[in-house]
Amino acid sequence: MAEFARRSAETLASIREQGLLKEERELQGGQQPVIRVRGREVLNFCANNYLGLAGHLAIVRAARRGLERWGYGMASVRFICGTQEPHRELERKIAAFLSMDDAVLHSSCFDANAGVFEALLGESDAVISDKLNHASIIDGIRLCKAQRFVYEHLDMADLAKKLREAKSAQNILIATDGVFSMDADIAPLKEIRELADEHNAVLLIDDSHATGFFGPEGRGTPALHRVKAELLTSTLGKALGGASGGFIAAERDVAALLRQKSRPYLFSNSLAPPIVAASLKALELVEKGAKLRKRLMDNTRRFRKGMEQLGFTLKGGEHPIAPVMLGEELQARQMAEELLKEGIYVVAFSYPVVPRGQARIRVQLSAAHTTAQVEQCLSAFGKAGKKFHII
Ligand SMILES: Cc1ncc(COP(=O)(O)O)c(C=O)c1O
Incomplete structure (x- = not known):
């Protein structure tokens, strides 16, 4: 048994050393556009809560x-x-x-x-x-x-x-x-x-x-x-x-x-x-969700247009998943950390989830986001992007 646990610990250490460890942040409340993490309120831009029904x-x-x-x-x-x-x-x-x-x-x-x-x-x-x-x-x-x-x-x-x-x-x-x-x-x-x-x-x-x-x-x-x-x-x-x-x-x-x-x-x-x-x-x-879908698509278009105007490169087209391409793994991680400091919760994806050198932050829009929240997200990306000389 000791051997078994030791080997597991070794594998885990190797995952950590490669920078591939997935950490879980505990939410102190329900799934909403505004969530509380470590005692702080932040805007959530990484849930699959497309129509905002998770907390409806x-x-x-x-x-x-x-x-x-x-x-x-x-x-x-x-x-x-x-x-x-x-x-x-x-x-x-x-x-x-x-x-x-x-x-x-x-x-x-x-x-x-x-x-x-x-x-x-x-x-x-x-x-x-x-x-x-x-x-x-x-x-x-x-x-x-x-x-x-x-x-x-x-x-x-x-x-x-x-x-x-x-x-x-x-x-x-x-x-x-x-x-x-x-x-x-x-x-x-x-x-x-x-x-x-x-x-x-x-x-x-x-x-x-x-x-x-x-x-x-x-x-x-x-x-x-x-x-x-x-x-x-x-x-x-x-x-x-x-x-x-x-x-x-x-x-x-x-x-x-x-x-x-x-x-x-x-x-x-x-x-x-x-x-x-x-x-x-x-x-x-x-x-009967035409309004919710319109809101989601409006938010998506607003975000994508704003990011492109800021000078970021995004993948995809009309879908509410907006992958912001950052390239280097470290850069994507630092950006996500900086964005959290700015009150925006997003997650960086890197190898092996995506190909090497194609690290990204996957932003997901929701019908539950207000226009002001989307603008706040854009402004945080702008600030963090300049800080790391990405834009
Ligand atoms: C394309 C695709 N299929 C299946 C699943 C799994 O869905 P579920 O969470 O219901 O198991 C996911 C979820 O990440 C998905 O993105």
Whole structure:
């Protein structure tokens, strides 16, 4: 045992020495645009709280009502005694919102992605995945027995090549994030769909960074590109209330099969009733959320324009993730520290999360930010950028 602990300590020390240790700052309160950290109020610009629903009063009330009406937890998986009426209602409403037949709730989108490939693909099948897909897609693919292919990020010529290599497979599945969260770039779904059709492949899109706020009426990247995917996975942990939970939306029989075969669905507890109740409310707010989405997009445009005028380089386009490119790891870390001193909470991302020499601060806008808060963030970036001679 002592040996085991010693080796763990060595690994940990090596992570620290490489400057890769992830520190957790404890918030002294709820998830809001203004948060309290170490006794100080700061503006939060790094949550996935796109529509500001994580701390929304209507959501908190819905969760409380759900708690009182349906109880705290299910103490069961879905097929034993863990399915309540609201679980099915939420699945039906998610499916209708995304124009799919049905949806299958999981404890997280990570679990949805961990379960979907192994449940649907066997040895005679093939899966083709974008190189920069989310970790949960990568892990889900590792768990299945299908032949695996990886295409270069967003590279359609390489995808076509991999499709040709996979042509003897019985089922071919292409998997892509709808929005890639590190660069805020969007998958070229029209081209991917065309290639899929040409090669008789099915398409899985993980739309965690789009559902509820991106694309027409917040219906995500398939609606934005006017394409249909056979499988859509997404999270309840970002725009849709920000608690936890995920789902796979699919055609009716595929969803029915997933209920029989997705291991995280079969062998992990049902989503807790207060989360289900609050997610139903979140979906209702999303469906009449034109104002929230406009506010989010206005904030995004204001921030991006302001940063470019200051002389910063940003990746991405219209998405509320605004990666501010800083290059050197140390510079990104120092900038984030300086910004915190200025009252802006943001996080620096460096290697191995992003390629070496492409360190960045990933700013995330929310509908809950006021114009004054966005301006305050811009002014802090301006000050810190000048201090470190970045602009
Ligand atoms: C693209 C993508 N897929 C899946 C997940 C996992 O979602 P969840 O938090 O519901 O497990 C995330 C969250 O970071 C994500 O960004």
